[in-house]
Amino acid sequence: MTDLHPVRRALLSVSDKTGLIDLAKALAARGIELVSTGGTAKAMREAGLTVRDVAELTGFPEMMDGRVKTLHPAVHGGLLALRDNAEHTGAMAEHGIAEIDLLVVNLYPFEATVAKGADYSEAIENIDIGGPAMIRAAAKNHGFVNVVVDTEDYQPLLDELAAHDGATSYAFRQRLALNAYARTGAYDAAVSSWMAKALNEPAPRRRVVAGTLAQTLRYGENPHQAAAFYTDGTSRSGVATAEQHQGKELSYNNINDTDAAFELVSEFAPGDGAACAIIKHANPCGVARGATLEEAYRRAFDCDRTSAFGGIIALNQPLDGPTAEAIAEIFTEVVIAPGADEAARQVFAAKKNLRLLTTDGLSDPAAGGLTLRQVSGGFLVQDRDNGRVGEWELKTVTKREPTKDELRDLLFAWTVAKHVKSNAIVYVKDGATVGVGAGQMSRVDSTRIAARKSQDMAEVLGLPAPLTQGAVVASDAFFPFPDGLLTAAEAGATAVIQPGGSMRDDKVIEAADAAGLAMVFTGMRHFRH
Known part of the structure; x- marks a missing residue:
């Protein structure tokens, strides 16, 4: 294998025609033979280019609605043959297989098809088979073959050919091969992720992530x-x-x-x-x-x-x-x-x-999706936290019901607490946070920190008392003991929202009643680690 290898024949088969004609014309101007399929060949011919059909190479027409056209030894032999291996070149000569030095392929738009809401059958029809097979073959043989899978690489390819008088370097072909394998990997990841969702499989045996x-x-x-x-x-x-x-x-x-x-x-x-x-x-x-x-x-x-x-x-x-x-x-x-x-x-x-x-809008807080977190030796996958509660879902557990204003602020505080690192405590008054305690090992400490921050701001703002006086408070998880709740009451909170579910809920409710607090349970937790 030599470092520089000339490009004499190119096979182009693309779904995305962006930049296709300019690339094809530039290749043709260098005397590179153009081979193509279906709509790609049609587009190039309409631009006045001479194109050889893949069917001429294979001796077989496209069939089965285009499902079978490039899966043939005449194509894969031309991509996979080692040019410095006498057995390979002999087989090419014996079977009339022509070398393919450049493969330009972008795949059926599976991701875009799924994104637009296609049904199962349409999505299946947009799974490319021949394209990934050719890409992987050309990438494996990058010692001799160039494989381009992204329109962004069209100009770098032309620049490389210009720099080496119609040839490309081994380092350049290596970079193309890297991009090619990453693309087929991402494509397969998109298909497998879609199938897991379509089959309602929350934990498939293998999970692939691509970006x-x-x-x-x-x-x-x-x-x-x-x-x-x-x-x-x-x-x-x-x-x-x-x-x-x-x-x-x-x-x-x-x-x-x-x-x-x-x-x-x-x-x-x-x-x-x-x-x-x-x-x-x-x-x-x-x-x-x-x-x-x-x-x-x-x-x-x-x-x-x-x-x-x-x-x-x-x-x-x-x-x-x-x-x-x-x-x-x-x-x-x-x-x-x-x-x-x-x-x-x-x-x-x-x-x-x-x-x-x-941005072109806000993120949808109710949207699904997955979140991932790496751990030593693996990664954790979970559904995105899109949980929300409405007023009708709250359960008042104290003798006193929250007032209308308290209820409004409780829901606001609960929404904010969802986005605060655990242990999370959020004080809210009149539709604004007035103290946030985040990421503490003890919920009591988060409660104290949030109250202290409010006290500090009262001094900065020249207020006679911290804004936690008369505020409501949200806790992202239940109070395991009454101490955290009592600390909030000492800071001046009048109402509390929390998930409930502690073995000592009765003690916490008793403490809330004794302090004159209104307290509601959500039945939902919002840990955020």
Whole structure:
């Protein structure tokens, strides 16, 4: 095998015709013979190119609605034959098999077919067979054969041919082969994941995960860690599909925190009023509703001004000028919203280090999907936490029923607690968080920390008492003992929302009654580790 190998014959068979004609013309201009199938051949002929049908190579016509056309020794022999192996070249000569030096294939659009809601039969018909078989054959023989599976590689291929007078280098063919195997792997992953869902199989014997590189990152959580960002091919609104308007590239931590912020704010429908979530280290440090976006932001900011510095801000309505002006008063890493008007963009234009991201809508909080977490020697897979409770699902367990205002705030606090690291405690008053305790080993400590933060902010804001006075409190899991609940009562909470289910629920309810609290059970837990 030599490092450089000339390209004399190319087989092109693509579903996505983007860039096809320009590529084919450039190849033809180099004297490369073009071989093709079906619609690809038709498109090239209509562009005035001379194309040889695969059927001429195989001696068999396309049949069975195109299911059988390239699965033939004349094709796979031309792709797999080792050019420096006398036995291989002898077999080619004996059976009239021509060398194929370049394979350009992109597969039937299975992922897009499924995404548009195709039924089972249509999805099955869009599983490509011949394409992956040819790709894997060409990739295996990358010592001699080039395999292109992405339109993004068309120009690099032409540049490589130009640099080596119609030949390609071994290193280039290796990179193409890597992309090819990754593509067939991702394709099979999409098919197997779809089948598991279609067959209602929550735990298939093998689980395959695939992604497409969106960007390489400067580093991971820390500078000594290499990192990259991959997308999963879904069109769901969020950080992966957002448009960035300004600022340097997002970092690993930026992406993680922005996702947390946007998922939280998406819990609040735009039609129900403006909402803002401020995130620091993947935890909310302030969440609020308001009559306007600016009011929602300022109320969220007043929950914990210290932590909000250098944070991530997510909005549930398009960003406007007044809100942008308010946000620009302190340093913020990222702002994400479903749109931004010209006034807001002009305000942020003066903040070169601030990243502005816009989406085409909010994430659907009720959407399904899977979450994955790596552990030593494997990974955990679970359904996405899309659990929600309505007012009618709450069970009052104390003597006192919550008031209408308390009930509204309880549901708000419960929604926020879902997005706080366990153990999670969230105090809310008048549609705004006033204290958040996150990630503590003890629920009592989370309760105390949240109350202390509220006390600190009361001093900053010049208030006579912490805003936890008269607030409600949410706990992401049950209170195992009355101590956590009593700590919340000492901070001034008047009503509590929690899952219930502790062996000591009766003691906790008794303590709530003694303190004059109203308490409701959700019957649902929201651990977030």
